[in-house]
Amino acid sequence: MIETQTAAPARPLKAALTLTGITAGLTIAAALVIQWLAPGMEPMQQRFIAVLALAAFAVITVAVTRRDLLTSGRLHPVLLILPLLVSLAPFAGGIKDISPQAGTTVVIGYLATGVYEELWFRGLVLNSLAQWTPVKAALVSSTLFGLTHLSNIAFGANPAITAAQVIGATCFGIGLAALRLRGVSLWPLIIIHALTDIALQVGDVTSTWRWILMIGGDIILLAYGLRILRKASPTGEDHLWPMV
Structure with a gap:
């Protein structure tokens, strides 16, 4: 069964590009x-402040324009088992010995990131492409999600690492978009997104293993998402979502 939704934009790609350009x-x-007001601030602190502001903006925008996105979908726990295992994998070696202040900053910062990016990309952007087939909507919205990570360069991020992050975020996004299109609500996706980022930061693993887990996790979610999307009709007849 497919749940109905309100009318999608008449020009889906234009709407998705506009939303991506805004964020x-x-x-x-x-x-x-932030750099103008506090030029000596650490890049991590700058990103922390920025993501809190962006999360607040996303919450307000969705609440005002598409409040139904906050309540649509269900938990679907079986579908979430693999993504949860992937997100928690960096904790297999325990948790780093970090200060309470640093730990609090990481948790709050990445929770805000999960709220902001899921409401915007698995919420507004993916919804703007609802007239398309699920596969096409997932691929395009996730590609746009990945490309927005280029903005990290504005916070001093290494361009080469940022390029790799663009690819990884696209793969990660396809997995979460597929879950959304199969009827999972935004809230579990926010938690999975935040847990993934938090675990990679505070999980007690070596730098090499962190990269392995990060790249491996993105590949797994890409494959998992494509597997889920294979159940969607290739004819576009089930373009209304979320599918349950």
Whole structure:
């Protein structure tokens, strides 16, 4: 059965590009403003402030324009088992010995990131492509999600690492978009997103293993997402979502 939704934009790609441009522009603007106001601030602190502002913006925007996105979908726990295992894998070696202040910053910062990016990309952007087939909508919305990570360069991120992050985020996004299209609500996706980022930061693993887990996790979610999307009709007849 497929749940119905309100009318999608008449020009899906234009709407998705506009939404992506808004969030990319706001991210870069936030970086420039923070650097101007506090030029000596650490890049991590700058990103922390920016993502809190962006999360608040995303919550307000969704609440005002598409409140139904906050309540649509269900938990679907079976579908979430593999993504949860992937997100928690860095904790297999325990937790790093970090200060309470640093730990709190990581948790709050990445929770805000999960809220912001899931509401925006698995919420508004993916919804704007609802007239398309699930596979096409997932691929395009996730590619746009990956490309927005180029804005991290504005916070001083290494360009080569950022390029790799673009690819990884695209793969990661396909997995979460597929879950959303199969009827999972946004809230579990926010938790999985946040847990993935938090675990990679505070999980007690070596740098090599962190990269292995990060790349491996993105590949697993890509394959898992494509497997889920194979159940969607290739004819586009089930373009209304989320599918349950």
